[in-house]
Amino acid sequence: MKEQTRRNCEQLIENRNRVKSVFSWDNGLLNLACAGIFTAKGKAVDELVLEDCKNLLKQKVGIFSNFRSTARSPITAMLATSSNPKQTLENGLLVYQLLKKDFWTSSYLPLTAMIIAQMAQPSQYEEIASRTRTIYDRMKKEHPFLTSGEDSTFCALMALSEKTDDMMIEDAEQCYHNLKPNFFSSNAVQSLSHVLALCDSRADTKCEKTMELFEKLKAAGHKYGTNYELSTLGVLAMSGGNSDEIVQEIDEIDDWLSQQKGFGFFSNITRKQRLMYAGIVTQRDYLNEEAMQTAAVNGTISLIVAQEAAIYAAVAASSAAAGSATSSN
Template sequence: MKNQQICELFIENRDILKKIFIFTDHQIYHICAMIFADKGQLADPQKLEDCKNLLKNATKNTFGLSMNFRGYSHTIFICMLSISDNPEQKLEQTIKLYSELKAEFSGSEYLALGAMIMTEYTTDYEQITTRAKEIYTDMRANHPFLTSNEDSVFSLLLSLSEKSTKLLNEEIEKHYEECKEKFGKSNAVQALSHVLALTDGNAHDVINLYEDLRNRGYKYGTQFELPALGIVAKLGEKNDIINELIEVDQFLSNQKGYQGIFSLSKKQRLMHASCLVMSNHLNKSDTNINLYTSTISAIAIAIAQQIALIIIIASSTAVTNANN
């Protein structure tokens, strides 16, 4: 199987994380396993414990930090620190950026998560904060009922785009209008439009990929799963990508946690397959050469990946809150 190595690494990481974070929501295991697999790393139990203590000590005496860095996404923060070469420095930079962002945005787990992601790409926190606010203001103006505080993280990620704010806004709206005809009005479609604007994607390519998968008997989800499909649609020849998605989906269907009554849904499984295929392609030089053209930077692709990840986290948080 073309994606064998990353699939096996994903499952191995998931099983390690389940033993370490015993009471964590099962959705988080898969998200964190994706984070490690994307970096080609195997979770180190001792480093995870060290990062857990690091995060606890750095945030325990400040209410806002304690609440937003140690809530539902607590395990995700620990895993993101663990893949860093210098967790102490990364956390210090994250808290610094988060503090600056709170001058313009309401504090939240999503904003904290965005801050941690952003430290990998920039140190110009003032400029990023200012531009993120401009983008968020446009989002609110265009979609007042869809846009909420949690969308501040998307404006933050979009602020790294090399495109002007005006052009970015125009392209996002164009893609949104095209995608909503097929997938309806939702936060997921809004996030998909962000991905397409960042990567010079094509809404019709995403819709065609969705339809062709459906014709092969694989119904891809139209909620939090969509942003990942937006990236996958750019990875290569459509039929080749579909074959890879089906192959990985079949591999996952034989793994523990994807079988039986209490397993993840088929739509979630196919979304996981798309994330694994996406990571495997984007970590290969031949794919990078095809994608990273004069109009699509490496950062744009990376940020599009992060948007796909954030919408998955947001959806799993919503499901958990609804069940509590």
């Protein structure tokens, strides 16, 4: 394993432990999801800052707000990674009010609002919130039974794209129809197709690269998750890295993680979830440094947005899973 990769892995573990010290009652999967937010940005958790953001959220929103439901700790993590948590929260609440005009409230909507608040200028909020609904309606028209509140996250990221609505919807549909025969979960394939639609290249090429990586991982004994994990694989496939090298790196990271406390056989983190986080750590090697240095390239910007979409979709799904586990206990 490369030294930088090992440091990234160690940072994920350390971030999870620090998150757990602040959110000690949260489900382990949710702690890991929050750690993933920091690690994907190359940041270490500062417990004092995280605690301050937790208190800030408590002060600014009511106890029954969806900002303090299962999305509470991921939103706190998003605030803690921003340069100005107070302003970021105020902006997120503003976007949330705009989105509520067009969407039923849910645990996914606050995350969607925070994504827009972090990635757009205040002068764009109203336009992006409106475009988010427009894209959602078009998505719903194509897949009336698949499209639901959880897709608002992808719609928001697509609304931030410079691509036209027609381009993204057509691209997503072609990717969906190309990939669906390979996977059982229609929801997961729809999410993957949305991520791929944010990336530049022909739909056929994107699907071929994704399936090549999936099959090579499977051949190496690492069957990638085919539920909400699947969209993170699409980002890796489009990173421009050599698929054999990506498989080797994921294999090394997954093996290392399996030996860490909270990731082994008796943990509540499944093998497929662990593999997804191995993929997220791998993304840092192929996206962050080089990508940010060449951010003037539209394709690279699209890939960074796609990375955000995949990670936050995983966070949202983790939040929902954690909430379901809590309610069943």
